Amino acid sequence: MLAYVIRRLFAVAMMLMVVTLTTFVIFFVLPKWAGSDPAYLFAGKQTDPAAIEGIRQKLGLSDPVLVQFWNFLQGLVAGREYTNGADVTKCPAPCFGYSFRTEQEVWPQLTEAIPVTLSLAAGACVLWVVGGVAAGVVSALRRGTLWDRAAMTVALAGVSLPIYFTGLIALAVFSYQLDWISGEYAPVEEDPAQWFQTLLLPWITLALLYAAMYARLTRATMLEIMGEDYIRTARAKGLKERVVIGRHAMRSTWTPVLTLLGLDLGALLGGAVLTESTYSLPGLGRLAIDSIEGKDLPLILGVTLIAALFICVANLVVDLLYAVVDPRVRIG
């Protein structure tokens, strides 16, 4: 088990390395071939050739690509220094470089954005798992009834409606019309009430989308499981229907739900782009959009790496969880 985890962690590291290299090449090498120069992006409106050359020197943009990549990796692990003659800028580990636009370190911007996305994802996750699974179970047990049809219609709507539609409607109604929600996002440790208030609508909007998927998945799984032989066995033992469903059927229903949940959460932690944009939440998704708009290569690279890390870790957690949930799965 431990050996497996170590092996998997190593694989995650390798994966991240590949992602880093790919992103690095895309951002720092391809533009050069296309005749564009990252130094100009950093320089912004300055076009003084000497200043550009200074930037190029300081960021090491004229070094061979592999050297650049190596420096970047070194920066991630041990920090690095950007030097141009007497002009020295220290960047402590993990160093993702400096934002082209704000000339701020990338890492603090990431660490500021991560808790926002985490809050959003975690809260929405609780809502959609509870809501989606409950709706799915009830739908399955009352298949063909009005409740089932209504729930599945709502679920279909939930899956089909994009967040920038439901989100804007929710904003229009609850924020502008009813004025229930106001103000900017605040970290939970600073102002829990404001944190909760600003996240409530994003939670619900995001949860609606996912709850719909989970309701359909749960319903389908539950219907399949209720036809299993071991459910008949449970009934043949004389168990109450409540126990048959709660202990025997639900136990099996969790497996696919957990699998999907791990992957969804992983992807979501990389940035709930639409939700964060719609509700102006300063999370990773918002950071990604802003950095792309600003052609802020180091920031894009940082967000990409963090997102990749979350997805890799989520995959690993799902695989480990599988062994916990299903005793037939042997890890090693």
Added chain:
Amino acid sequence: MNSLGSTGRASVESAPGEVAAAGSPPPTAFLEVRDLRVHFPTDDGLVKSVDGLSFRLEKGRTLGIVGESGSGKSVTSLGIMGLHTAGQYGRRKAQISGEVWLDGRELLAADPDEVRRLRGREMAMIFQDPLSALHPYYTIGRQIVEAYRVHHDTDKKSARKRAIELLDRVGIPQPDQRVDSYPHEFSGGMRQRAMIAMALVNNPELLIADEPTTALDVTVQAQILDLIRDLQKEFGSAVIVITHDLGVVAELADDILVMYGGRCVERGPAEQIFYEPQHPYTWGLLGSMPRIDRDQTERLIPVKGSPPSLINLPEGCAFHPRCPYADVPKGHVTRTVRPELQQVVSGHFSACHLPQEQRTRIWTEEIAPRL
């Protein structure tokens, strides 16, 4: 509970000591099934899985129910256990009618919760495929403990002791360790033993084994059959063995009931059914059974055709399209009149239009020599 409209062709059996018409006083037999009908509404029509089945069974006796796939064997057992609607959600529920008397109590009209309390305690069931019939995520021990504790107000520890005791009794080695194994860690035969242990944990008086050996290796089959027979002697329960395998009933059954198209076509003591069968379908079943003491170049004689649709059973005798003797009786009686069960000799019934002398002659002259 008599939700079905009367079809006017209930199999009334008037022989002395046999099943009386529905609505009569409680029977003396331990298990008595009267005119059981289980119908499933589907998009294509009403599937009459069991359509007027009656039999009785005493404690300490074994009844073998034999028939092809789709003859209503399994549905009969589910109907007795009150599990025919299990897994059915929504509007289309199975319809059941008739009477099932277990130890003086009628089950079909009883409160479902009362029947639930009998399930697992007074009547228990062994299923065909123990791998799919055991919950893959729970240990064997936990599943047996659960079965015990539904009906006994005991702590987990003594229930576990009971589980280990039962596992030991059904021949699982090192039961105190294997009790914590998961079903997938057992072999097929071991799983079926565990399943039997689970069924027997509450000392049920009625044990229904639905194809208990079908999913097992041949060598293991014999062990499981031996086990069931031994346990029956020990526990003195009434046993119903449902199978398509005449070899299984030959091993276990005191009495045999042959089902075709949801109805009983022949019923009687096992030796009668094997040595003096009185129905062409039973002849067919016997003819399609391989025999080791016969020359291997001799071909088996299959029952021609395929089982009838339970939505549109053939008119008259349901077996007539496949019966080689359908045209022997005068007129079109086999195509128009459904044959009722008639007593051949004491306790042996057959539902066939062939006159008895002709049946005896066909059996002794044509069928028996070829078997």
